[in-house]
Amino acid sequence: MSIITVNNLTKTFKTLTAVDDISFSVNEGEVFGFLGPNGAGKTTTINILCTLLSSTAGAASIAGNDCAQNPDEVRTAIGIIFQDTTLDTGLTAYENLKFHAYLYNLDRALTERRIDEMLNVVELQSRKHDLIKNFSGGMKRRLEIARGLLHYPRVLFLDEPTIGLDPQTRNTIWDFINTLRKKEKITVFMTTHYMEEAENCDRIAIMDHGRIIAMDTPGRLKEMVHGDVITLVTSDNELARMELQKTFGVEARVENGALSLEAEKGDELIPRLIHGLSVTTLSVGLKKPTLNDVFLRLTGRTIRDEGPRDNKEVTREFVRSHRRAQR
Ligand SMILES: Nc1ncnc2c1ncn2[C@@H]1O[C@H](COP(=O)(O)OP(=O)(O)OP(=O)(O)O)[C@@H](O)[C@H]1O
Numbered sequence: 307m308s309i310i311t312v313n314n315l316t317k318t319f320k321t322l323t324a325v326d327d328i329s330f331s332v333n334e335g336e337v338f339g340f341l342g343p344n345g346a347g348k349t350t351t352i353n354i355l356c357t358l359l360s361s362t363a364g365a366a367s368i369a370g371n372d373c374a375q376n377p378d379e380v381r382t383a384i385g386i387i388f389q390d391t392t393l394d395t396g397l398t399a400y401e402n403l404k405f406h407a408y409l410y411n412l413d414r415a416l417t418e419r420r421i422d423e424m425l426n427v428v429e430l431q432s433r434k435h436d437l438i439k440n441f442s443g444g445m446k447r448r449l450e451i452a453r454g455l456l457h458y459p460r461v462l463f464l465d466e467p468t469i470g471l472d473p474q475t476r477n478t479i480w481d482f483i484n485t486l487r488k489k490e491k492i493t494v495f496m497t498t499h500y501m502e503e504a505e506n507c508d509r510i511a512i513m514d515h516g517r518i519i520a521m522d523t524p525g526r527l528k529e530m531v532h533g534d535v536i537t538l539v540t541s542d543n544e545l546a547r548m549e550l551q552k553t554f555g556v557e558a559r560v561e562n563g564a565l566s567l568e569a570e571k572g573d574e575l576i577p578r579l580i581h582g583l584s585v586t587t588l589s590v591g592l593k594k595p596t597l598n599d600v601f602l603r604l605t606g607r608t609i610r611d612e613g614p615r616d617n618k619e620v621t622r623e624f625v626r627s628h629r630r631a632q633r
């Protein structure tokens with residue numbers, strides 16, 4: 307059952323086509339990710355889905371509600387964690403959550419209950435009355451996730467959920483999202499340009515210049531890149547190259563003092579190579595294809611791990627439009 311449906315969605319800004327005729331659907335309970343370099347159109351797509359931006363052409367719907375025709379219903383169904391932090395650092399965790407509950411019209415008793423519930427979920431109950439300016443980056447992100455979940459959305463949008471965080475905090479946040487997802491049966495739509503992060507998704511759409519250039523499970527996407535890359539350094543690389551060809555039927559290249567060859571199942575081939583060669587093996591390397599290799603194969607370029615675009619203006623617009631919707 308699909309909970310997000312996007313058909314031929316296009317967004318142009320003057321002469322720039324930021325989102326170019328994309329179509330996809332996301333199943334209920336799925337973790338779906340957009341992976342792509344800076345400016346690929348990931349945030350623009352999220353902003354259309356979250357009713358913050360109108361599309362130029364095409365349609366999108368969430369939980370059966372058209373994003374352009376029924377924005378209020380869509381907003382009730384979603385939670386969003388923006389690319390840049392949008393917490394008020396001069397307020398406490400509790401006050402930030404309370405403000406959000408107010409935007410969503412939760413009554414007073416329910417607000418108090420949900421705040422405690424969500425602070426427990428993100429393990430910040432003990433910091434309830436602490437000012438945000440004293441929180442670490444990871445704690446801020448967890449609080450934003452709690453805030454995004456406060457009104458029990460069916461779909462949680464995470465735009466670069468762990469941007470700027472260290473790898474350890476990134477892993478903690480992902481453990482947490484995965485646990486949450488099992489408990490709450492929530493659908494997660496996320497964007498990232500971190501390869502390892504994209505590995506957490508059930509399916510990934512690879513985006514480039516506003517277009518979806520591939521969409522599948524991380525495993526199947528990586529199968530597009532043929533095999534693993536094995537590097538060998540031996541006591542006689544040229545002799546080893548000839549033996550590899552004769553005995554194993556594999557073509558190896560000698561580059562920078564090492565042999566390099568591609569194989570379907572590198573981990574199984576390596577022991578056989580070492581035993582089969584008459585020369586001594588001095589070192590062995592095995593590189594499994596990454597999503598970056600997939601992107602490279604598709605575009606001839608790599609996804610650079612750069613900082614994101616400023617999103618504060620979009621956030622302000624979200625708050626403004628919420629207020630308008632509440633009136
Ligand atoms: N309000 C706007 N006006 C004009 N151009 C815009 C606007 N918003 C986005 N763009 C442009 O649209 C393109 C896509 O931007 P978008 O923010 O969607 O990319 P992104 O994939 O989220 O990138 P990043 O990884 O840097 O966050 C970019 O070229 C950007 O400059």
Ligand SMILES: [Mg+2]
Binds near residue numbers: 348350389497614615
């Ligand atoms: Mg973005």
